[in-house]
Amino acid sequence: MNKSNSRKILLLPGDGIGPEVVREVKKILEWFNKNKSLDFSFEEELIGGASIDANKIPITDEVFFKSLQSDAVILGACGGPKWDNLEFSKKPERALLKLRKELKLFANLRPAICFKQLVDSSSLKPEIVSGLDIMIVRELTGGIYFGEPRGIEPIENNQRKGINTHTYTTNEIHRIAKVAFDLAKKRSNKVTSCEKSNVMEAGVLWREEVQIVKDKDYKSVELNHMLADNCAMQLLRNPKQFDVILADNLFGDMLSDEAAMLTGSLGLLPSASLGAKDKNGKIRSLYEPVHGSAPDIAGKNMANPIATILSLSMALRYSLNLDKEADQLDLAVQKVLDDGLRTKDIISKGKKEVTTTDMGDAIISKLK
Ligand code: NAD
Numbered sequence: 001m002n003k004s005n006s007r008k009i010l011l012l013p014g015d016g017i018g019p020e021v022v023r024e025v026k027k028i029l030e031w032f033n034k035n036k037s038l039d040f041s042f043e044e045e046l047i048g049g050a051s052i053d054a055n056k057i058p059i060t061d062e063v064f065f066k067s068l069q070s071d072a073v074i075l076g077a078c079g080g081p082k083w084d085n086l087e088f089s090k091k092p093e094r095a096l097l098k099l100r101k102e103l104k105l106f107a108n109l110r111p112a113i114c115f116k117q118l119v120d121s122s123s124l125k126p127e128i129v130s131g132l133d134i135m136i137v138r139e140l141t142g143g144i145y146f147g148e149p150r151g152i153e154p155i156e157n158n159q160r161k162g163i164n165t166h167t168y169t170t171n172e173i174h175r176i177a178k179v180a181f182d183l184a185k186k187r188s189n190k191v192t193s194c195e196k197s198n199v200m201e202a203g204v205l206w207r208e209e210v211q212i213v214k215d216k217d218y219k220s221v222e223l224n225h226m227l228a229d230n231c232a233m234q235l236l237r238n239p240k241q242f243d244v245i246l247a248d249n250l251f252g253d254m255l256s257d258e259a260a261m262l263t264g265s266l267g268l269l270p271s272a273s274l275g276a277k278d279k280n281g282k283i284r285s286l287y288e289p290v291h292g293s294a295p296d297i298a299g300k301n302m303a304n305p306i307a308t309i310l311s312l313s314m315a316l317r318y319s320l321n322l323d324k325e326a327d328q329l330d331l332a333v334q335k336v337l338d339d340g341l342r343t344k345d346i347i348s349k350g351k352k353e354v355t356t357t358d359m360g361d362a363i364i365s366k367l368k
Contacts, residue, residue, distance in 0.1 A: 018076020
């Protein structure tokens with residue numbers, strides 16, 4: 001067999017249901033190694049509470065450096081009640097913030113896909129969400145969450161003032177816009193860029209610079225500008241008008257949560273966070289389900305592994321250049337849902353309830 005595609009993947013299962021869902025990803029990687037001309041080398045390391053218990057810190061330097069050397073990092077989840085009383089700087093979630101910051105992951109990709117088989121899980125009418133397939137591209141390292149000055153300060157008359165600063169530079173806007181345009185080219189070739197250019201100068205700059213990127217390098221991609229509040233409304237009114245939605249950190253945070261909820265369950269939502277290309281052309285990246293460690297169901301083999309499996313699919317597509325395998329995996333998930341298999345979080349009348357392990361096995365059986 002010609003094993004021409006050697007790729008290094010770092011698995012960070014973390015806490016709660018993290019190890020259970022990442023175990024299913026590991027099985028899929030093993031399947032690809034055994035049955036395809038692929039050569040994934042994967043290692044598993046501790047992160048979050050599991051690392052605190054073993055090493056007293058949420059992520060060791062060794063694990064951090066391994067993440068730098070990997071082609072893709074796949075994370076389960078960090079945190080749980082056991083570590084809730086630790087001070088903020090020592091909490092399990094700090095590991096995740098460190099990874100996002102140090103890997104300079106400026107682009108957060110959150111697909112909102114409504115599987116036709118699960119259309120009843122959405123709070124919207126089936127005809128509005130069935131077949132929905134949106135990609136939200138959120139800027140992750142700039143804007144009002146990071147801008148200076150910030151703080152709370154006393155003012156006259158015993159009052160206080162809270163300050164946050166919304167700033168974006170040309171370069172920050174250009175690099176995230178390029179991510180959105182590149183993605184659109186792989187999808188339906190349409191970007192909707194959101195801001196509040198009617199009331200914010202930073203919004204005017206955002207709109208102008210996104211347009212400049214489009215006019216210069218992406219003439220074939222359709223670009224629409226939309227005010228972010230209108231986009232929030234349109235997502236509920238007619239979400240299928242969108243392909244790629246581009247937004248800054250603040251608006252992207254809200255719009256991606258809104259879009260995610262159109263689809264029904266938390267157990268189905270993957271995400272990717274991407275950084276810049278290094279000098280070898282490698283993109284730093286972190287893939288994780290949107291959900292947390294779900295302590296209420298941890299250890300019971302009932303977590304839905306699909307969000308993490310679809311995060312692997314995103315890694316195949318965006319970091320490992322394996323679009324065909326990503327399509328194959330997405331299709332396998334669809335087929336299992338077609339067969340009526342459901343974990344407890346998405347069960348409905350007439351469907352068969354299965355465990356985490358069963359769901360992973362069923363998806364693998366559809367890869368064959
Ligand atoms: P959560 O996402 O862990 O759980 C919310 C609800 O959704 C729970 O009822 C849970 O059982 C259910 N759920 C989540 N994922 C599921 C899955 N795959 N299958 C079936 N059901 C699923 O959110 P939370 O309860 O607010 O947080 C729990 C812990 O996770 C906290 O410590 C929090 O800080 C942490 N957290 C971590 C991340 C991360 O690592 N990226 C993200 C969010 C929360």
